[in-house]
Amino acid sequence: MNAITVNVEEKLFQNRYRVDTGRPHIKIKNADVCTNECVVKSCTFVCPASCYKMEGNGTVTLITDGCLECGSCRIICTEHVNVDWEYPRGGHGILFKFG
Amino acid sequence: MKKTSQFDAIVVGAGPSGNAAAYTMAKAGLKVLQIERGEYPGSKNVQGAILYANALEQIIPDFRDDAPLERHIIEQRMWLLDENSFVGTHIRSEDYNKPPYNRYTILRAQFDKWFSSKVREAGALLICETTVNHLIMDGDQVVGVSCDRLQGDVFADVVILADGVNSTLARKAGFHPEIPAGNVALAVKEVLFMPEETIRQRFNVGEESGVVIEMIGRITDGMMGTGFLYTNKESIAIGVGCMLGDFKNNPNRTSPYKLLEQMKRHPSIAPLIEGGEMKEYTAHLIPEGGFHAIPQIYGNGWMIVGDSGGFVNAVHREGSNLAMTTGRLAAETVIAAKAAGADFRAASLKGYKSALDDSFVMKDLYKYRDTPAVLHKNPQFFTSYPDMVAQAAKTMITVDGVDKKTKEREIFANFRKTRKLTGLVGDAYKLWKAIR
């Protein structure tokens, strides 16, 4: 694949969200598992909103503000089952205009 | 601890399956509560989207009068793409351009809102912005749902789970396990707006008619999946979806949005979407496990419809019509059970399964029962084949002084170089068998 850079934040900027400030609906259960036990860290490239970021020190951080609520992160974390996944509180999260 | 039922039925979710179920029950005079977590019906829902008229016709025969339909499809293109070219078929017929039309592009957020207005006209109560946290059990029977609001418990004789592909409620209740990554596709899509005239010119269509392009090949970076481009009234939906397990195991660690961006830059696609203003970027899972992945779909006081039950025909890219049909059949089962004064235990709801078995839903899913496995075991369908075909086509039509017979030999040699003859024959047989 040729190298192109895609800024997913620019894409997400077009979307309509009602962020439930202070109440992330997805949580990493145990951050140490991501850092030390998970090698692939596939959530950091499979998440279509790039909510999961691999940091320089090998940790994985999660910011759910841009979440598209697809569920991929939960399903692919089969080896570690380390994603605590719920839907956002009613009325919050992504609000598709066209769908 | 069983509370008295406040409703005959609760429907969780206001997508096509939930709306079909709520509409059918409300029409029959049942007291229905429908609970949707989005701000409005459709605000959490994503589809390409193609609407097949038939399933909706059986629920709302005159839907064409006021449903928000974008364009009816008069042309279907199937493209195989290599790095910088495509080979394809275009099927276009005036037969598709005569009402009543059979297929339409729609924008789901608008369509679901419309469908929901019909559901409410039929008499169902809808509450939005409310997430159902879990099912309420009385022993082994579902008797209601618990929502994320204060005093959030509500009770009904039966709960229809139309809560989408993640099937959160049934999963939490232990009705079925997590969907495996190999049984679900992750699709991303953008909606690109452009003047209506531009769409008419670029796709050679009229004011109301439109084109569908389905694509396989290099665009999926070796993963099992397809790309699509649909024409709406004044926008284009463009997307790509691959099996989630393939995304996870992709050695290139290609992100879905990068995949889509690359597809948009393909020289065969870029001119079609040039100048389009991206106004929404969406992602969604599609249950593609097919027949073998359908879970138990009813039990004591509960039924599953739509994506939540995995009702998608991946080969024909059909989902919403299966969803509506499952919703309708589940509703009819409830209506019959109610009329019979049943206790809504599993035995009184099994008519749902047999009605499904008799319908196109299970018949089609059965017909293609082995397709997902065959395709998945043979990634060449998505990788080398499109390349080979494109190469072959180019060789045949390039006028360069080489005779056609020699060219055929070249093509054949190229095919064999890429894949052994026995493999080619075997593939053809497998594919034929899988989608026959």
Next chain:
Amino acid sequence: MHIVVCIKQVPDSAQIRVHPVTNTIMRQGVPAIVNPYDLFSLEEALRLKDKFGGKVTMLCMGPPQAEEALRKCISFGADDAVLVTDRAFAGADTLATSYALTAGVRQIAKEQAVDIVFTGKQTIDGDTAQVGPGIAKRMGLQLLTYVSRIVEVDEEKRTITVERRAEGGVQVLKTSLPCLITMLENTNEMRFANLPAMIHAAAYPVRKWSKEDAGIEDLNKIGLKGSPTVVSKVFGPTPRSEKVEMLDLETSNLRDVSLNLIQKIFTRHPTLESDLLMKELT
């Protein structure tokens, strides 16, 4: 205490797009919401009801779909809702809107006397902030705009004390009921409705009034006819004729680009450098 809260259903203006070629508004896909400023007023009204008891009646002028906005307010705890809807209202500017809403409030007051009318500070689509003052004027109500806090309500003496945002500070104002209040934004947070309230709201029969139901007789005062202002032109922004000068990061490094930029800025704006230095020295 009987409180009337006037709301408007508005397009979520953050989502409005302009057609790239024709410069017309593309409303498709723009969701309709309760004007966010109105919710601060509604919440304040509900708090007064929680404290003093009584009734909150919602009033809205708009198309039939605005029923949804009113239903939402019912779920938050409003007791009743009236939608004044009539084709004759189309094209109303703020003056005509305040006339129609005033008629609505008067009609509601016939059922039960009104102590306080709330409106939003302004709408997010029109941004005029004129309808609240307009209703107050027409009804002869004391007007309290940009209220940041309701300090005290004395039911016996029928007085109310509020803090009102002004330039550089807040005014503490005391007045008599009935009055009209517009709340400043971010002065409270709308409650999350409970489930029984949601179910109640879903089934609530919002009252729909035609112009006659609202007691409007003078057709010259509503809709386009009753609007002194004329929208003569709608247009998108014009691109600046001068082109942007790009400083290329690909061919030179960050430091050089920064130095280059500083030179360009100070050449373009000769007095800026000395202004900055003056600041530095003082």
Next chain:
Amino acid sequence: MSQAPTPAAAPAKRPAGRGGRNLELSEELKAYKGVWVFIEHDRGHVHSVSWELVGEARKLADTLGCQVSAVLLGGPDEPLEKFAAEAFTFGADKAYIMKDPVLKGYRNEPFTKGMTDLVNKYQPEIFLLGATSMGRDLAGSVATTLLTGLTADCTELKIDPTSKALAATRPTFGGSLYCTIMTLAYRPQMATVRPRVMLMPRADASRTGDITYDTLGMLETNIVTKLLDFIADANSNKINLPYADVIVSGGKGLKNPENFKLVFELARVLGGEVGSTRPCVQAGWVEADRQVGQTGKTVRPKLYIAAGISGAIQHRVGCEAADVIVAINTDVNAPIFEFAHYGIVGNAMQVLPALTQAFAAHLALRSRQVA
């Protein structure tokens, strides 16, 4: 329904009375002449928007060939004559002063009555107010009392060449479009204009004018609303975006609230203020007072640096009047580059520290040279 921009009458044509509405000015109303500006003052200070409006009124009056009047309402011990003299230097020809004990400190009821009486007595053609909490409160009440048209939050005022009416342009629908609004058959034509949209006029100390005095005729006992107290904002170093010389603004492109410290750093070095966009304010990254744009503040700095801001029109209308605009954005197609003077396509998180360092070094060097 306010100001829904349905393009009604074409600007040039004499409107034929669409929907049976009256668009002709009656003979009686043709007598209304002159441009008025409400001079907003509180506790000894005139709000700068009033002078900006006097400057703008001057241009309108010159086009129409009429006079500019400043209107001052206040208490007997307030220096209204001094304010009037200042108004003359900015371009006013006349001043109307109404002094009364009940007019000390703004209250809607006496001010509405006073303003309405003055308008009815002297009949101005155009009446402008600042779009402040005082100006908007008063304008709405006065316009409703007079049953005339009022256009809020204007960004441009012109005289329509055909009808000679005030053509007031304002952003609408959250700033994605502009619309021009006219009041054809009613007088006065009223408009509010937000601070910093119009240029501050140059004062001409030689200019003078006439003052006309009027009385209100209201008794305190008859006024229902009492002003009990004024609590000045405690925070003395409060954010003052509209009048800052240098503003460094950050947008969602900064990725997270922590990165805003890079913006603050550069602003500190330049002795400027920090601005932001609606999405950042909505996400709670910065205070609401820092929002630049249609729903935030209009600014007019000498230098405006936008980092990680796409430049949606909503933001653009708030900052495009800056003398020099510098944009830093990763997307070369971002609309900010359509109205910036200088652009850098790059990551703001890297460009900002480099700029901060370069500015600091440059200013340090120059101040040594100056000293």
